[in-house]
Amino acid sequence: xxxxxxxxxxxxxxxxxxxxxxxxxxxxxxxxxxxxxxxxxxxxxxxxxxxxxxxxxxxxxxxxxxxxxxxxxxxxxxxxxxxxxxxxxxxxxxxxxxxxxxxxxxxxxxxxxxxxxxxxxxxxxxxxxxxxxxxxxxxxxxxxxxxxxxxxxxxxxxxxxxxxxxxxxxxxxxxxxxxxxxxxxxxxxxxxxxxxxxxxxxxxxxxxxxxxxxxxxxxxxxxxxxxxxxxxxxxxxxxxxxxxxxxxxxxxxxxxxxxxxxxxxxxxxxxxxxxxxxxxxxxxxxxxxxxxxxxxxxxxxxxxxxxxxxxxxxxxxxxxxxxxxxxxxxxxxxxxxxxxxxxxxxxxxxxxxxxxxxxxxxxxxxxxxxxxxxxxxxxxxxxxxxxxxxxxxxxxxxxxxxxxxx
Amino acid sequence: xxxxxxxxxxxxxxxxxxxxxxxxxxxxxxxxxxxxxxxxxxxxxxxxxxxxxxxxxxxxxxxxxxxxxxxxxxxxxxxxxxxxxxxxxxxxxxxxxxxxxxxxxxxxxxxxxxxxxxxxxxxxxxxxxxxxxxxxxxxxxxxxxxxxxxxxxxxxxxxxxxxxxxxxxxxxxxxxxxxxxxxxxxxxxxxxxxxxxxxxxxxxxxxxxxxxxxxxxxxxxxxxxxxxxxxxxxxxxxxxxxxxxxxxxxxxxxxxxxxxxxxxxxxxxxxxxxxxxxxxxxxxxxxxxxxxxxxxxxxxxxxxxxxxxxxxxxxxxxxxxxxxxxxxxxxxxxxxxxx
Ligand SMILES: N[C@@H](CCC(=O)N[C@@H](CS)C(=O)NCC(=O)O)C(=O)O
Numbered sequence: 001x002x003x004x005x006x007x008x009x010x011x012x013x014x015x016x017x018x019x020x021x022x023x024x025x026x027x028x029x030x031x032x033x034x035x036x037x038x039x040x041x042x043x044x045x046x047x048x049x050x051x052x053x054x055x056x057x058x059x060x061x062x063x064x065x066x067x068x069x070x071x072x073x074x075x076x077x078x079x080x081x082x083x084x085x086x087x088x089x090x091x092x093x094x095x096x097x098x099x100x101x102x103x104x105x106x107x108x109x110x111x112x113x114x115x116x117x118x119x120x121x122x123x124x125x126x127x128x129x130x131x132x133x134x135x136x137x138x139x140x141x142x143x144x145x146x147x148x149x150x151x152x153x154x155x156x157x158x159x160x161x162x163x164x165x166x167x168x169x170x171x172x173x174x175x176x177x178x179x180x181x182x183x184x185x186x187x188x189x190x191x192x193x194x195x196x197x198x199x200x201x202x203x204x205x206x207x208x209x210x211x212x213x214x215x216x217x218x219x220x221x222x223x224x225x226x227x228x229x230x231x232x233x234x235x236x237x238x239x240x241x242x243x244x245x246x247x248x249x250x251x252x253x254x255x256x257x258x259x260x261x262x263x264x265x266x267x268x269x270x271x272x273x274x275x276x277x278x279x280x281x282x283x284x285x286x287x288x289x290x291x292x293x294x295x296x297x298x299x300x301x302x303x304x305x306x307x308x309x310x311x312x313x314x315x316x317x318x319x320x321x322x323x324x325x326x327x328x329x330x331x332x333x334x335x336x337x338x339x340x341x342x343x344x345x346x347x348x349x350x351x352x353x354x355x356x357x358x359x360x361x362x363x364x365x366x367x368x369x370x371x372x373x374x375x376x377x378x379x380x381x382x383x384x385x386x387x388x389x390x391x392x393x394x395x396x397x398x399x400x401x402x403x404x405x406x
Numbered sequence: 407x408x409x410x411x412x413x414x415x416x417x418x419x420x421x422x423x424x425x426x427x428x429x430x431x432x433x434x435x436x437x438x439x440x441x442x443x444x445x446x447x448x449x450x451x452x453x454x455x456x457x458x459x460x461x462x463x464x465x466x467x468x469x470x471x472x473x474x475x476x477x478x479x480x481x482x483x484x485x486x487x488x489x490x491x492x493x494x495x496x497x498x499x500x501x502x503x504x505x506x507x508x509x510x511x512x513x514x515x516x517x518x519x520x521x522x523x524x525x526x527x528x529x530x531x532x533x534x535x536x537x538x539x540x541x542x543x544x545x546x547x548x549x550x551x552x553x554x555x556x557x558x559x560x561x562x563x564x565x566x567x568x569x570x571x572x573x574x575x576x577x578x579x580x581x582x583x584x585x586x587x588x589x590x591x592x593x594x595x596x597x598x599x600x601x602x603x604x605x606x607x608x609x610x611x612x613x614x615x616x617x618x619x620x621x622x623x624x625x626x627x628x629x630x631x632x633x634x635x636x637x638x639x640x641x642x643x644x645x646x647x648x649x650x651x652x653x654x655x656x657x658x659x660x661x662x663x664x665x666x667x668x669x670x671x672x673x674x675x676x677x678x679x680x681x682x683x684x685x686x687x688x689x690x691x692x693x694x695x696x697x698x699x700x701x702x703x704x705x706x707x708x709x710x711x712x713x714x715x716x717x718x719x720x721x722x723x724x725x726x727x728x729x730x731x732x733x734x735x736x737x738x739x740x741x742x743x744x745x
Contacts, residue, residue: 061519073562075577086565158594178593179551179576262550262596263576272594353579367490367557370518
């Protein structure tokens with residue numbers, strides 16, 4: 001009996017040693033654990049997908065994207081230049097939805113950044129009143145859900161603005177009423193040309209700036225002569241394109257909105273749904289960005305400013321060459337997540353009937369065709385793509401401004 | 407916001423393997439309560455009062471089914487849904503049966519996989535405008551802003567109507583009847599369009615109903631009825647025959663008040679006897695007992711009583727029977743015989 005025990009003990013000993021040796025090796029152990037976790041995760045997702053497909057099949061619904069090419073049968077109010085009507089396929093409705101989402105996301109990112117930087121600077125102001133006002137604004141806006149902001153702004157716009165017949169007008173050219181802000185637009189093909197012209201010039205300006213900057217650097221290194229590179233470049237890629245485009249537009253025909261029947265016809269319109277979504281998302285996100293900017297600027301130690309001033313670098317240059325570059329390093333990563341938030345929050349559009357991705361392919365198309373699984377996959381893939389693109393861009397920007405260690 | 411709901415429903419589809427041929431009847435009996443999919447609130451059709459008690463035309467059909475199946479018309483849990491969420495909610499199993507101003511269409515049947523119960527309200531799509539606009543015909547609506555509930559047949563009819571008549575409009579999509587009302591009264595849109603019954607119901611809740619007119623044009627056929635998921639024939643039969651029983655009861659003169667009396671013993675009208683269970687085995691054919699129809703009628707009354715109590719001429723909604731009169735009274739309501 002006892003002999004046997006000893007036997008099995010000696011036989012098992014080396015084996016257990018191998019297992020325990022592997023197990024006690026930290027690195028191998030973590031690899032094993034990770035592999036097991038990964039397998040379990042894949043199994044889990046695999047079974048989810050299998051279940052979903054089986055369940056859909058049990059309901060008699062196959063999995064297919066062919067519905068995308070059939071007529072959508074619904075109309076969309078804001079088409080952004082797409083030639084879309086109820087005979088167009090669902091895929092085109094999706095494209096209109098994507099354009100609408102991108103429009104509100106990009107406009108929101110721009111406005112919230114501008115407002116956010118202003119708020120952040122106001123928060124650091126030595127003036128007690130401006131400082132406190134900015135503080136109160138930030139605290140109020142941050143602590144109310146963004147959906148309520150959207151509904152509130154939409155409600156205010158729709159209920160406080162006049163009916164079309166009593167529109168407020170500016171020089172009989174711009175008209176504001178419950179249905180939106182009506183404004184003149186260049187006649188049909190010219191708006192498209194103007195946009196192409198503008199972006200073409202911006203691109204050319206950017207290319208020029210790149211080479212000019214290198215050239216100016218070389219001249220400065222060789223001869224010590226400095227050029228106002230920043231201003232010249234700004235002129236090349238922004239001011240000049242704007243001037244040329246505006247000049248171009250002055251010479252083409254314009255379409256003037258006119259009150260006909262129920263509404264204004266002709267020209268363009270910015271609908272209250274877009275305004276509400278854009279303003280509410282921007283005001284809301286600006287509050288967060290304001291705090292990020294404040295934190296970023298305070299994070300740059302006072303010593304940096306003092307040292308720079310002591311070296312005789314003027315205040316303006318101290319700010320732009322010493323403080324801001326260092327602050328940006330702190331600001332950019334959290335700013336990225338605010339940009340992602342604004343893009344994702346734009347899906348709240350549906351609460352006020354703004355026709356974004358969620359309302360088109362993820363809303364009406366989904367409902368009228370009953371393709372829940374397919375539509376949700378498309379919607380999620382789209383948001384994921386936008387988010388990844390924004391992250392990629394911001395990471396690229398972040399790596400450009402990061403501390404170069406020598 | 408809604409997409410969260412879809413994501414949840416999709417997740418629910420993924421997480422559990424639904425047993426496809428699940429006997430809904432057994433589930434409902436075991437639960438002791440019917441989950442009935444209704445609207446978020448349409449006066450006269452399905453509306454919760456201040457204490458949360460639901461009433462209305464659609465609600466009564468839910469109660470009738472509950473009475474037939476679990477023996478008590480009060481044993482209903484109402485699941486409020488928007489035009490867009492209703493079918494997902496039904497198909498994911500959150501609801502057992504749907505009564506929600508819902509039009510029977512081929513794609514909803516064959517593609518969304520719903521089985522429609524007999525039509526309980528023949529309707530059509532109409533337009534409501536403020537009388538101050540002076541519009542008398544839908545053809546005059548060129549350029550108007552139109553409030554429209556998304557995920558409905560009305561949305562599709564509207565696109566067709568304006569395209570065919572070669573007039574333009576601005577669609578203003580909304581999610582619920584309440585939202586449509588705010589936008590319409592607030593002046594965001596000139597016109598509200600939905601089922602004519604829905605318009606009458608919405609208008610009845612306005613402060614000044616007289617300031618709004620329903621235009622004469624009816625631009626579509628909207629046969630409204632209950633629905634269940636595909637794949638459970640027994641459950642479908644229960645829904646179908648409860649609706650038929652309520653319609654037949656009116657035709658046969660059986661009311662909430664006299665049903666018990668008439669059921670006591672077999673009389674000389676075999677149709678009444680079969681319906682009330684004193685003759686034949688009709689209840690057991692659909693998995694219920696002989697008093698299934700009696701209980702439904704006792705809970706909510708016959709079709710005519712349901713109509714008059716909730717939406718009839720004496721209510722604020724003031725709908726006429728019109729097409730919804732019995733076939734013998736000049737309408738097209740025609741229950742298949744129980745035999
Ligand atoms: N019958 C049409 C329209 C149904 C519909 O949504 N009607 C509106 C107006 S009566 C409604 O029931 N709204 C209820 C709600 O908002 O919850 C359909 O089935 O698509």
